[in-house]
Amino acid sequence: MKILVVGSGGREHALCWKVAQSPRVTQLYAAPGNPGMAELAECIPWDGDVAWLADWALSEGIDLTLVGPEAPLVEGIADAFQARGLRIFGPTQKAAMIEGSKAYAKGLMQRLGIPTARHRSFSDPLEALAYLEQVGVPIVVKDSGLAAGKGVTVATELQQARQAVLNILSGPERGEVVIESYLEGPEVTVLALTDGVTIRPLLPSQDHKRLLDGDTGPMTGGMGAICPYPLAPGVLKEVEERILRPLVDGLRAEGIVYRGVVYAGLMLTDEGPMVLEFNARFGDPECQALLPLLETDLVELALAVVEGRLHELEPTWRPMASACVVMAAPGYPDAPHKGLPLRLPPRPPQGVLYFQAGTRRSPQGLVTHGGRVLNVVGLGQDLKEALQRAYAGVEAVEFEHAVFRRDIGRKALW
Numbered sequence: 001m002k003i004l005v006v007g008s009g010g011r012e013h014a015l016c017w018k019v020a021q022s023p024r025v026t027q028l029y030a031a032p033g034n035p036g037m038a039e040l041a042e043c044i045p046w047d048g049d050v051a052w053l054a055d056w057a058l059s060e061g062i063d064l065t066l067v068g069p070e071a072p073l074v075e076g077i078a079d080a081f082q083a084r085g086l087r088i089f090g091p092t093q094k095a096a097m098i099e100g101s102k103a104y105a106k107g108l109m110q111r112l113g114i115p116t117a118r119h120r121s122f123s124d125p126l127e128a129l130a131y132l133e134q135v136g137v138p139i140v141v142k143d144s145g146l147a148a149g150k151g152v153t154v155a156t157e158l159q160q161a162r163q164a165v166l167n168i169l170s171g172p173e174r175g176e177v178v179i180e181s182y183l184e185g186p187e188v189t190v191l192a193l194t195d196g197v198t199i200r201p202l203l204p205s206q207d208h209k210r211l212l213d214g215d216t217g218p219m220t221g222g223m224g225a226i227c228p229y230p231l232a233p234g235v236l237k238e239v240e241e242r243i244l245r246p247l248v249d250g251l252r253a254e255g256i257v258y259r260g261v262v263y264a265g266l267m268l269t270d271e272g273p274m275v276l277e278f279n280a281r282f283g284d285p286e287c288q289a290l291l292p293l294l295e296t297d298l299v300e301l302a303l304a305v306v307e308g309r310l311h312e313l314e315p316t317w318r319p320m321a322s323a324c325v326v327m328a329a330p331g332y333p334d335a336p337h338k339g340l341p342l343r344l345p346p347r348p349p350q351g352v353l354y355f356q357a358g359t360r361r362s363p364q365g366l367v368t369h370g371g372r373v374l375n376v377v378g379l380g381q382d383l384k385e386a387l388q389r390a391y392a393g394v395e396a397v398e399f400e401h402a403v404f405r406r407d408i409g410r411k412a413l414w
């Protein structure tokens with residue numbers, strides 16, 4: 001089969017790595033890809049035009065496409081491929097609204113009785129500011145639209161909340177803001193495959209969204225992940241029954257058959273798991289920690305999703321733990337420094353995988369080309385060993401002034 005992976009980050013490098021292991025694959029392509037993906041796939045230059053890519057896939061006879069990032073999904077890449085009779089793993093534009101509009105997602109959760117924080121949505125700044133005065137802090141202010149994981153402010157002071165509202169609602173393209181109550185508890189990610197009827201939850205994982213140790217510093221796209229996250233017995237079942245099942249069935253009842261990955265970002269509160277956000281794709285870096293543990297052929301799973309026969313397959317897992325440490329460029333997330341040299345060891349240390357993200361190949365070798373640059377994944381018999389290996393993998397990389405957290409997985413270890 002000819003397979004195409006869409007995207008250019010660490011998540012997509014991990015997808016290529018896993019897909020390349022499938023005996024079904026005869027040719028692997030990536031659009032636009034990155035230097036790490038180029039070692040596994042033929043990279044197709046692509047500027048983000050979904051219709052162009054769908055035409056290219058048709059002319060090339062691509063049998064299956066897997067989409068990594070949210071932006072093309074929200075733009076309707078799945079619809080463009082399906083309109084040409086092409087198989088694509090990823091939800092349609094309407095289904096991807098669960099991520100494309102947080103205001104829509106919150107409304108949906110309310111209608112379907114899915115546990116989530118109380119909220120109000122505003123497009124008028126004065127109304128939003130008045131609401132803030134009324135509810136006070138701590139409070140969470142979210143950009144309703146796509147913001148690469150950086151559109152959330154957890155405000156402990158009113159001034160900070162006001163500023164976040166103004167940042168989102170001022171400017172020429174006035175958006176929408178979601179203001180929601182602050183929830184407490186550990187955060188966990190549950191990803192699930194679904195064909196719109198059957199739901200297969202994958203191993204739970206935990207991201208680390210703040211830039212610095214101790215969950216301090218600015219929000220980022222994610223600085224590291226562990227998998228599996230040790231959920232208490234019964235919690236995954238509860239997530240499936242109270243969150244994923246109502247979502248998938250509720251969307252279907254509204255005429256939307258969701259096919260792809262659902263990302264449930266959850267807070268484990270005293271009253272049970274509550275949804276912080278839904279996303280329409282694999283998490284990044286959760287995917288990099290998750291896929292090395294997946295035993296089942298990802299191509300078989302993706303085909304089962306796309307063809308509506310996921311009931312035939314149950315994913316199986318390697319009985320191991322995994323940890324991913326993200327190495328970012330200095331200046332991330334505001335102004336990451338590009339062009340800094342980066343050298344990977346000729347052979348990764350034992351139990352280590354490197355998934356590239358914001359890298360570029362220059363005549364001198366690899367250089368930084370984005371915020372999150374490299375994902376270092378350690379695999380071990382348990383989380384402690386996985387973390388030791390991930391950090392040994394970090395030590396083996398030459399990358400001056402790299403920004404990374406030294407406490408990934410520490411809370412879960414305790």
Ligand code: GLY
Pocket residue numbers: 149207221222279282283284285286
């Ligand atoms: N790691 C957070 C996300 O993928 O949205």
